Amino acid sequence: MKRKLPPWLALLALFVFAASASAEESLPELVRRVKPSVVSVITYNAAGEVTLTGSGFFIRPGQVLTNLHVVEGAHHAEIRTFEGKGKTYKVAGLVEVDEDGDLAVLRVDMPAGRASVAETTAVVPDEGERIFVIGNPLRLEGSVADGIVSAVREVPSLGNIVQITAPISHGNSGSPVFNMRGQVVGVVTIRVMNGENINLALGVSRVAALRAGDHLFGFGELAERLKASQRPDSISDWYYRTGLNSLWLGNYDSALGYFETAVNRNPARVEAWIQVGFCKVKQGKNQDAIRAFEQALRLKPNSYEALSKLGDAYYYAGNYYKALESYKQAVSLRPDLAEGYYNLGSVYLEMGDRAAAIAQSNLLKPLDDALYKKLRQEIER
Template sequence: MSKHRLFIFLLTFVAFISGLSLVSAQREIPALVKKVKPAVVVIYTYDSNGELLGQGSGFFVNAKGDVITNIHVLLGAYRGEVKTSQGESYFIKGVIGQDIEGDLVKIVLDISDKTFPYLRVCTSLPEDGERVVVIGHPLGLEQTVSDGIVSVVRYAPPLGQVIQITAPISPGSSGSPVVNMDGDVVGVVALMLGKGQSLNFAIPGEKIVNLKPRKIQALQEWTTVTGDEWLESAKGLFFSGLSILWEEDYEGALPYFEEAIKKNPDFAEAHYWLGWAYSMLGRHKEAIKVLKESIR
């Protein structure tokens, strides 16, 4: 065989293999979603008058039906309920584990004699460039699927170590599982930075495994005690500001971001969103000054 023909053969072979890999990858995601979706839930929270307070995402971590979500999803709730992908709803009985710094909480539901599909949690960090899938309930759209890659694992005060992903997320995605191509949870969606939906962050799965068991605490009692502690922290102030900003109350969000920065001057995300709020209010000089702080 001539060198020219050999080159053409090798080129064709490589293209063929690449095509098979692409087709295989395209087929993997639907199968993965089918496997993961039954364990993903939407969480609704209500105030003392029974009015809807907010919503977020979560997922089952064991057959008993214990659910993982973010602390900020439950704050201020008088009561809450979880809705499964099968349309079944269960009231939240209480909290049995939390990590204030990691913005994670484990809740137990008011159920008995029932088993649930659940997700395994991976304790090792994903690799940069690793493909991941997020299933959650952004903007009230239940069971929404997005995919992307791990951009990098970085340290981001005051959140600690976080996983930066490109999979799009939006308000309501908080608490969603970030799973690898084996269907194991590598992280929990915590926040997004910017509306380009490419700077999104998740808390590593290791923090789920390290949640210390605690005596069950009723949701109303827990949110009262934890809420005070949370709102005094830079992270709590930041998430409070975000929730107000997502309602397009830019003026109302300003003091929360400003106070968060006072407590932690290196909080880049708080600088960024403060700048964004200033920009939306037409206060461009202040916005530029603050945004410079977010990238220094």
């Protein structure tokens, strides 16, 4: 005989369910909440003609983040907000640029308190996680597109690259990618492969490194900086950045060729040796990778990136004791980074030391809850 649920318990369950559902914002509610933090970026030539439009968002009061290529070559620029009927403000200058990340921070002339700063999160989104983008595709200001995260790739010295299914165009360059909590998880940067747009975003952890200083420089100075990086004596830079473009797309074989040319042109370039090693690991050539990382460490013995990636190469080669040694050195240099404790926990597990892995997970928990849960799942298998 089936037992009926008491009426009061049924009502309580219904109340709890309704409260839980109401706590989760719908997409329209999320868009209304975060849209004031997003802007359109318009650039002009000396004649006052529009040369390019893109998107951006407030990362600090009066400071807008966008893609560097959106403002490259501009004589002057302005932003237009999406809040209400929208307002237009002049860009006073640039605060910081990041050529490798294709990022630029603009200072905007606007009244104090008018900027709605976007909330960012360093937590890497999961594949299959729902996201949405607000931007300026085809000059359709404030348009919304949603989709999922289709892939996440790591690029050493750059960060995480997030590939998304949300339909976007070049006007979305610089748009924020939001998770379903209204937090920015990436900055849209479109890449072209075989004539088709590949919808990619750079993880926002790199944004935190962009300074918030008061020193401004103009678009003329920006042009001089970019011109200097393209001179013949900087040809190694060109090969290195072209290699990064291939890594954005996950083309490790192509990227390796550019990075190897970069180190041949400039054997003292540490980050290029790290990228050579990273690509070799992706190809399964772990011994070659180890040699590349060791060369990077000869040039820069205290490189966290080189030590961490050297540990990865030893790990995949099955040399867990050497991996442990490298990971420990990396953590000693950057005890604030969660990745190091996760790596140590993983290698301890492979060595059969479950207690040591649990100890690393306890150190990991206050730094990155998502990575902590991932390690704990591996421990409990």
